[in-house]
């Protein structure tokens with residue numbers, strides 16, 4: 726699987742393995758073998774010590790929600806289409822998106838597709854999981870646990 730199949734449309738990267746692992750159900754980080762700093766999203770080089778000797782490490786996917794918002798005009802492949810209204814074009818349902826803090830404070834961003842935004846609370850326990858969209862692209866979703 727190419728990295729372009731991840732939802733961000735990036736096709737030039739030194740961390741191509743990230744999308745392959747997501748497709749396999751794992752959310753991966755990188756860890757600097759020299760200074761021990763861990764990165765998510767994964768980085769090929771360590772901004773802390775400038776080293777490039779990195780190892781891949783699966784992250785723990787449960788954590789607490791740091792923050793969230795809703796996207797009113799999501800990328801089309803994330804959108805839930807609503808019926809057409811008179812005198813308007815296509816309407817989309819606002820989609821919640823949040824940042825989950827997992828092990829060692831790593832921030833994992835993901836869509837929150839199965840919850841009413843009024844029921845989402847900062848600090849709630851959630852789990853991040855890879856999710857394959859109908860068009861084959863892969864993203865990350867957050868669900869309460």
Ligand SMILES: [Zn+2]
Nearest residue numbers: 757760771774
């Ligand atoms: Zn380092």
